[in-house]
Amino acid sequence: MATQKQTATDRIRTTLADEIVHGVIGPGVLLDEASLAQRFQVSRTPVREAIRQLEVIGFATARPHRGAVVPLFTPDKLTEMFLVMAEMEALCARYAALYAVPEGKAKLKTAHEICRDAAEAGDIELYYPANFRFHETVYEIGRNEFLAEVTLGVRQRVAPFRKAQFRSFGRLKLSVEEHERVVNAIIEGDADAAARNMRDHMLEVRSSVGEVSPALR
Amino acid sequence: MATQKQTATDRIRTTLADEIVHGVIGPGVLLDEASLAQRFQVSRTPVREAIRQLEVIGFATARPHRGAVVPLFTPDKLTEMFLVMAEMEALCARYAALYAVPEGKAKLKTAHEICRDAAEAGDIELYYPANFRFHETVYEIGRNEFLAEVTLGVRQRVAPFRKAQFRSFGRLKLSVEEHERVVNAIIEGDADAAARNMRDHMLEVRSSVGEVSPALR
DNA sequence: GATGATTTGTACGTATGTATA
DNA sequence: ATATACATACGTACAAATCAT
Numbered sequence: 001m002a003t004q005k006q007t008a009t010d011r012i013r014t015t016l017a018d019e020i021v022h023g024v025i026g027p028g029v030l031l032d033e034a035s036l037a038q039r040f041q042v043s044r045t046p047v048r049e050a051i052r053q054l055e056v057i058g059f060a061t062a063r064p065h066r067g068a069v070v071p072l073f074t075p076d077k078l079t080e081m082f083l084v085m086a087e088m089e090a091l092c093a094r095y096a097a098l099y100a101v102p103e104g105k106a107k108l109k110t111a112h113e114i115c116r117d118a119a120e121a122g123d124i125e126l127y128y129p130a131n132f133r134f135h136e137t138v139y140e141i142g143r144n145e146f147l148a149e150v151t152l153g154v155r156q157r158v159a160p161f162r163k164a165q166f167r168s169f170g171r172l173k174l175s176v177e178e179h180e181r182v183v184n185a186i187i188e189g190d191a192d193a194a195a196r197n198m199r200d201h202m203l204e205v206r207s208s209v210g211e212v213s214p215a216l217r
Numbered sequence: 218m219a220t221q222k223q224t225a226t227d228r229i230r231t232t233l234a235d236e237i238v239h240g241v242i243g244p245g246v247l248l249d250e251a252s253l254a255q256r257f258q259v260s261r262t263p264v265r266e267a268i269r270q271l272e273v274i275g276f277a278t279a280r281p282h283r284g285a286v287v288p289l290f291t292p293d294k295l296t297e298m299f300l301v302m303a304e305m306e307a308l309c310a311r312y313a314a315l316y317a318v319p320e321g322k323a324k325l326k327t328a329h330e331i332c333r334d335a336a337e338a339g340d341i342e343l344y345y346p347a348n349f350r351f352h353e354t355v356y357e358i359g360r361n362e363f364l365a366e367v368t369l370g371v372r373q374r375v376a377p378f379r380k381a382q383f384r385s386f387g388r389l390k391l392s393v394e395e396h397e398r399v400v401n402a403i404i405e406g407d408a409d410a411a412a413r414n415m416r417d418h419m420l421e422v423r424s425s426v427g428e429v430s431p432a433l434r
Numbered sequence: 435g436a437t438g439a440t441t442t443g444t445a446c447g448t449a450t451g452t453a454t455a
Numbered sequence: 456a457t458a459t460a461c462a463t464a465c466g467t468a469c470a471a472a473t474c475a476t
Binding site: 007008009042043044045046049064065066 | 463464465466467471472473474
């Protein structure tokens with residue numbers, strides 16, 4: 001899409017969302033209007049609006065007259081979120097298998113190979129964005145933009161709690177193998193297998209996060 | 218949940234969202250800050266914040282310096298949204314079949330009976346909220362609050378385009394029959410049947426909307 | 435439990451960008 | 456093409472609620 005002229009509110013919301021997703025601003029942290037205004041060199045107004053927007057997409061919880069904080073979920077809630085994410089991703093994989101055009105499948109293959117290279121290099125910092133891109137590609141090639149939008153929204157809400165997921169080299173390699181099964185199913189157009197493989201992959205990710213995430217304590 | 222002390226922004230956002238969902242404010246309508254401020258007897262500030270929040274959940278589209286309007290979707294986009302909604306509802310039905318406790322199932326039965334009564338009375342105005350409640354009940358008894366939240370969000374985004382869905386008495390009766398199949402599957406704990414029946418039901422709804430919705434033109 | 439400090443909530447004014455003549 | 460009108464975007468001031476003492 002064309003790059004719309006960004007307003008200060010947009011810039012602040014985007015930046016904060018990104019930092020929340022990537023754990024720079026962790027769960028439980030207070031979103032202080034005054035200090036954020038100072039940081040972004042604007043008045044409180046656009047900061048307030050950005051925070052308000054983050055609230056409705058679940059990136060902040062509002063407490064009237066007490067400020068907003070980045071939400072902190074219970075383990076049960078996180079399990080719920082992972083299950084939903086797994087199902088949404090599985091659905092995306094199903095759509096990809098059913099509706100992807102050849103160019104889309106090629107794109108997916110490329111994204112997969114980038115993941116594999118990063119995994120073989122053992123470079124977790126490289127693998128993280130490559131993995132994100134891989135999943136995004138699955139959303140895209142299924143040719144249902146709305147599904148992609150909803151799934152990405154869910155994924156991003158879970159993201160702050162997934163930092164530790166690829167901490168081990170072993171997990172990295174397994175993850176790539178799981179991706180491969182998904183890719184093959186999508187290329188073959190086997191919708192059920194694509195969905196099942198993707199669901200299994202996502203649930204593996206969840207169990208690998210285990211009790212380690214600081215947000216779970 | 219406890220009724221939190223509401224701020225003006227919250228009240229305005231809730232009211233506007235409700236009106237958009239129920240078609241009082243139709244697709245394409247401009248959300249004018251000044252007139253809304255006058256209507257709600259507040260300054261433009263809380264109105265702005267409410268509109269900003271509506272934007273990020275897809276109830277308004279922002280055009281910097283040009284105001285926000287209630288979005289108007291193409292038929293293709295609507296088809297996408299209906300498909301996603303059908304899948305989410307099917308997933309909710311699956312969860313309901315798998316995880317509902319007896320009290321939950323009883324609650325669903327009651328909600329279904331209220332729908333049936335309204336349908337037999339031929340009262341579309343009564344059926345509409347009863348139907349909404351029926352689906353909400355399915356979300357709830359599946360015991361995954363996050364899934365319920367996401368599904369409701371999707372459902373509400375599609376809602377403005379569904380006004381005409383029960384315009385015929387025949388559709389009303391068919392709808393109840395479809396509900397019945399869903400209810401039975403959930404009560405029997407047959408997850409696959411529950412999901413399949415719910416998906417079919419939702420796709421029927423989509424086709425019954427057909428080309429009639431004013432938003433589609 | 436009352437009071438002051440702090441932070442958010444709302445009002446309003448001005449600047450800036452967009453659309454139209 | 457330039458100017459003008461208009462609505463929004465942002466800044467600032469004040470009111471109200473919460474928290475700390």
